[in-house]
Amino acid sequence: MRDTRETGDRTTSALPWWDIGFDVHGDAVDERQGDRVAEAVREAGVRHLVVLAHTAHHEPGLTERVDARCRALFAETGGTDGVGLLGVRWPSMCFARPEDDRKEQPADTGLTDTDLAGLGRVFPEGEATLARLLGLLDERPPGNGPLDDVGIALRRLVEQPLDTPVHAYGTDLGADVLPQTDPAMLIDSPTQVCEGFAEALDAARQETDGVEERSPERFEEAQSGSGAPEVSEHGTLAETGTAGPRPADDPTQRLSRPESLAPSERPLRDPRAESVPDRVWDGARQLLCQVASYAMRRHAGLVGERGLAPLLRSLGEDLPDTRVHLVGHGEGARLVAYAARGLGPDERVASLCLFQAALSHFAFAEHLPQLSGGGALAGLHRRVKGPIVCCYSHHDLELGLFFPLACRRIGDGALLSGAGRTWGALGYDGIQGLDGSPALTLADALAEGALPSSGYVGVDASELIREGGPPRGAHYDVFHQDLVRLVRAAGGLA
8 A cells, every 4th residue: 555645745735645456356465455544544534535446557657647637636626624535556557548648659569568568467467478469460460360369369368267256247237147258259250350340440530520410319308107208219218118318329330230240241351342451450459459448347346346345344344434435437437336336235335436437338227128137236326325426428439339349249139229239338328227317417417416315327428528539539538627526526525
């Protein structure tokens, strides 16, 4: 644990910060870190402890800069008396610099040295396999055989024995829904999958210019029973009979098809296709990015439920007068959500705020459309005293476009809805499948008394979270004072 009392200018700030860490198995990097945090929080007189989780941990300097920016935003947006911040460090990375203006030039693989270091953290036991894979991405040899080798290497990076706990976190659907844990991108033909991701990259470039032309179609009044309004064919009511917010249009028509990575009309073998090999190798690089994200999503669930949750339990026992608030971004949002799930029936945190969460938009649903069972986080509101705030933006292409493609399972062709609906992300179109879950604009949510005192609430921040080019769009555009004000409002922080 790093204590603010030991880190230069962080010592004198009125807003203390501490760090805790977990390894890829969810084990604490310091067995006594919980005790040390409790002692430091008590000594600092902290009444509100905000636990922050993000993915910028592949370079120490980057982590420090992201943490410092978060800390500054908290200090700028309200009182700091009695408030402390606790950062969660875990094996994660991001392929874009979330806060750094410096432009690091990528190698021929399209990956920077920082990216390569991050991959080493996400796959700590895959050094040799990563070296072979990166060699293929660098050389781009002709033919389909090397693409098959890419697929084999990626499968080896994520494969784990069947009795390994991490398998329980491969999807946000309940354990009784799908026995298959690995996504189709690891099982389907690598050539087909790489071509599909190449087309998705093309769509991301086009979407950056055309995002405003899509209809959000979200704000029909949330009602239930005989008074429920009529909605569009792809809305929540049409699928589940549940009133509530509606999804945004998919970023590409490809996501409206269940088999969204199926071969195009001009596949790789078509001699008329121009420059297809380079495009497909670009798709292979994006496949690597998505497999790394999938591995992080699994790690996030494991670290949250089996690592952070026990520490929160210990803090609750040691600090009964301190309110704990969980805040996360991307896969970090997934981590803190699963940490809340890991609490006992009589244990609750004060609030939970999820920004651009890499979670299924059905994660909280009690019943899933077209599938049996419910979301993996159904009933999570019982572990949170205050509101569960889910902030989303339809400018987030990482979640709106690539997340559904990466989450597809074998057999999706039997479903009636497309991948964008079945595997959509919470951070793209908000909470789906919950009866009466309110959906507010960010401006409305920041009005005094607008947030519910408990339960789920979706907050559309598309007007604010909108900056960022392809392929990830606005996924990292989250350093805004209004988002910190939202955290303060949800947690009752002055």
